[in-house]
Amino acid sequence: MKFHYVLLFLLHHHHRQQFFLFVSLVFSPSVRCGHHDYSDALSKSILFFEGQRSGVLPRDQRMKWREHSGLSDGRSMYNMDLTGGYYDAGDNVKFGFPMAFTTTMLAWSVIEFGELMPPSELRNALVAIRWGTDYLLKTVSQPNQIFVQVGDPYKDHNCWERPEDMDTARTVYAVDAPNPASEVAAETAAALAASSMAFRSVDPGYAQTLLRNSVRVFQYADNFRGAYSDNSNVRDGACPFYCDFSGYQDELLWGAAWLRRASQDNSYLNYIEINGKTLGADDNINEFGWDNKHAGLNVLVSKEALEGNMYSLQSYKVSADSFMCTLIPDSSSSHIEYTPGGLIYKPGGSNLQHATTISFLLLVYANYLDRTSQTVNCGNLIASPLSLRTIAKNQADYILGDNPMGLSYMVGYGNRFPQRIHHRGSSLPSVKDHPEFIACKEGSIYFNSTNPNPNVLVGAIVGGPGEDDVYDDDRADFRKSEPTTYINAPFVGVLAYFAANPS
Numbered sequence: 001m002k003f004h005y006v007l008l009f010l011l012h013h014h015h016r017q018q019f020f021l022f023v024s025l026v027f028s029p030s031v032r033c034g035h036h037d038y039s040d041a042l043s044k045s046i047l048f049f050e051g052q053r054s055g056v057l058p059r060d061q062r063m064k065w066r067e068h069s070g071l072s073d074g075r076s077m078y079n080m081d082l083t084g085g086y087y088d089a090g091d092n093v094k095f096g097f098p099m100a101f102t103t104t105m106l107a108w109s110v111i112e113f114g115e116l117m118p119p120s121e122l123r124n125a126l127v128a129i130r131w132g133t134d135y136l137l138k139t140v141s142q143p144n145q146i147f148v149q150v151g152d153p154y155k156d157h158n159c160w161e162r163p164e165d166m167d168t169a170r171t172v173y174a175v176d177a178p179n180p181a182s183e184v185a186a187e188t189a190a191a192l193a194a195s196s197m198a199f200r201s202v203d204p205g206y207a208q209t210l211l212r213n214s215v216r217v218f219q220y221a222d223n224f225r226g227a228y229s230d231n232s233n234v235r236d237g238a239c240p241f242y243c244d245f246s247g248y249q250d251e252l253l254w255g256a257a258w259l260r261r262a263s264q265d266n267s268y269l270n271y272i273e274i275n276g277k278t279l280g281a282d283d284n285i286n287e288f289g290w291d292n293k294h295a296g297l298n299v300l301v302s303k304e305a306l307e308g309n310m311y312s313l314q315s316y317k318v319s320a321d322s323f324m325c326t327l328i329p330d331s332s333s334s335h336i337e338y339t340p341g342g343l344i345y346k347p348g349g350s351n352l353q354h355a356t357t358i359s360f361l362l363l364v365y366a367n368y369l370d371r372t373s374q375t376v377n378c379g380n381l382i383a384s385p386l387s388l389r390t391i392a393k394n395q396a397d398y399i400l401g402d403n404p405m406g407l408s409y410m411v412g413y414g415n416r417f418p419q420r421i422h423h424r425g426s427s428l429p430s431v432k433d434h435p436e437f438i439a440c441k442e443g444s445i446y447f448n449s450t451n452p453n454p455n456v457l458v459g460a461i462v463g464g465p466g467e468d469d470v471y472d473d474d475r476a477d478f479r480k481s482e483p484t485t486y487i488n489a490p491f492v493g494v495l496a497y498f499a500a501n502p503s
Helices: 038-051 096-116 120-141 153-157 182-201 204-223 231-237 249-264 267-276 296-308 313-328 354-370 386-400 441-448 487-501
Strands: 145-150 172-176
Touching: 038 120, 038 487, 096 120, 096 145, 096 182, 096 487, 120 145, 120 182, 120 204, 120 487, 145 182, 172 231, 182 204, 182 249, 204 249, 231 441, 249 267, 249 296, 267 313, 296 313, 296 354, 296 386, 313 354, 313 441, 354 386, 354 487, 386 487
Parallel strands: none
Antiparallel strands: 145 172
């Protein structure tokens, strides 16, 4: 059974046509109903993070082809322990900005949907969060200093090398006050604050540590305002990979919004009320990802606007409503591009990051609306929570295999999935199978090989198909074939919701 929109237009009111959007399910025999095992996809989406781990791997490591790596990170340059954390994608660099965002999204997934998860997967999700937060705490352990990156990306990208063999420069990029690092510091504050909520019931002591550090790091972000990639010692390492393209102002509001939610401290409420206009809360409201927090910020703040009836936060809710309306194809304000096969598409590579983050926001906002019995007025139609969930479900099902290629874009899920992902550890023989050192350029034969990757990075979601729905399974085409942590993180929440509500 395939789900399609059926729009029932009704209600003529005051000579003005007002449309209500109803989503009804129309039978289409092309695809079997309920054929996705969302629970299986959920557990795999979390397992993926074990394949991205840096540092000393624990005894209960389930991704067995990985071994310890990056064990001297931080020691030579700063005599600091900066081991741990995650490699962001298919390389061996630890970029702090996307790692913090990944951690925020894992935590938000648990906050909103954790109680829907089976206890074992909730535990695995918390372990994945803690692997991020333990590292982030190390990066902010010194007052008025933040370590924003470990690893020289140019030297790293010049090699095709297993993380376990890594012998490229582990350059540490640090920012010291009064130099600014607002977006990384504020995103780190958001990650620690959100994670404190995720851990509050299971480890209150750790939750307190996270919140205390979040407050301190946010002060650094706010006191010394500016982009981290404007520092000359950081720019060459962060750019063009995770340069700050959209400004640091959105992260300040995002960090403050998470501190408000985690602490319920009125000073953060005042911050987002007063600074919304000056920090551009109304700008670029239809974007959400590692660089631009606007749409996520508006959904996050809307919870309090809706549930607390806070008029002072109404502008955030108006922006969130507006964003939802852009996603509805029949809305008069629709302007998000969809592929012919129905996938949300934005140019620039790693497109599935948009599908997963937007699906997550659709489900979260639908829940907030449901709890307050509200809908979204899109002018020519009214969008119900069900209609938002249906768009999210279409995106999730597309990623899991309901697409023109008939391909699951999650590695290890379904019968057909990408075999040649752009990922060093996955494509090179494992240390267990090939204990001998494989040097920088010796890995090139594996990169250039047309053979499937020997190690299956279970749960990894690749960048995805182009705007024509075509995917070539080509290791060299990193825009399509490279997985990233921030594609997966929001999808953990999406899958938790659909595992509990498959229909």
